[in-house]
Amino acid sequence: MTESRPFPRAGVLDRAGVRDDGLTVGRVADVLGITVRTLHHWDEIALARPSLRSDAGYRLYTTRDIERLQRIVLYRELGLGLAAIRTLLDDPAAAAPAELRRQQERIRERIARLEQLDAGLGRMIAAHERGVLLTPEQQVAVFGRDWDPAWAEGARARWGTTAQWAQYAERSAERGAEEWQAVAEAMTGFEQELAAAFDDGVAPADAAADRLVERHRAVFSAYFPLTRSMQVCVARTYAEDPGFAAHYDGIRPGMAAWFRALVDASARAHGMDPDTAIWE
Template structure:
């Protein structure tokens, strides 16, 4: 079966102009022609175009793509293996970036006062200061924000490292409790929720009502949900329920 240039453009989601360009530079030049001289693309041409667009999406220059595809030692299976490896590597890097950003978002809400270099060192190479602006816009007028700025400003770099390690350890124990089958309103879960609240009080006074609100935010804001659910699927909702149960226990 053969396809016209318009049909190929529609199938691949590219413009006819792009296909003409690929033809001019010898990257994709179909051998088929109609009686009127119009290009006709065969199945093998569509396969080549798919590989071109994949490598293009990953940022490869057209010249390098041509070299890769014209390698006589590489068949379709070799290209698929290579593409799988490239995608797997990219996914891993993206997950690392997401984790670093989400940790930074949570830290920003606490009012971290570190130099950019220290933030890169503690939170990873994908640190961005954009989230500090968001945190200030959301909570800048609150007493909690003012307290967090004052208290966080007195912490040293080593103290921040210890806080991060302590937070990671608490998240691990929360996940272990949940996955072991502990109910969110069990004494063990509520004790962990109380430890979570006291950790927040290092930065600002966190009443049980405020803690309830934070728990709700962990579920309502998908960015916080991902932060906890990356530790263990469902952890954000379980922690929210444990926070509510602990608040009810202390407010009774």
């Protein structure tokens, strides 16, 4: 393969000092910015063969040989394959402009793809740094008037080095206001289910309670995958963290501790001691 240096300009032949007795492989490789191995390969496949041999049997390239090599290097820099290059060089009927236009279109398509990747990387970086890629006004509109946009920054400061934050950021990078609205509505719907179950007196270890616990894991996984052990830790936070407890107890007094009891009972039913649960 050619090295990533500019293809030779027209004046390179003059500077190379090609004489009638030709240049060696090493000298030509240096002049054109390619490897000796590449020249040997092109010789083996009869794409560009040296016209001369020294008395000792070494390959020697003439001025015309190097001119052909220059064209090969140029076409390679433009992205053409060796088969297409051979056709352009050796087939008098080959339509060089048509082939070059096709290659130009392929390059433009690659540029467009790279621009998309660049934009995606920009969003990914911003998501890792900010969490939610919405303006403060959009966040309040989506998550409600009680939402504080500073919470995302606090979450990054606390969990920004964890695998879960990386997963959260990767999903956030793909979400706009509509996608976040769907996530928020799913969580609101789940909290309404919790309130109804609380009012109905659903007890830990009930079948209905276990369904709620599984529903919580599914809804929460919109942020990042939640294992059963991690869910126990989340429910513990709901009950013990003043902010979370105020939110859930604001829906129904005592609901935060009640939901934690549901999650703990479900964990035991699945063979896990909730007292030993850890964040995985």
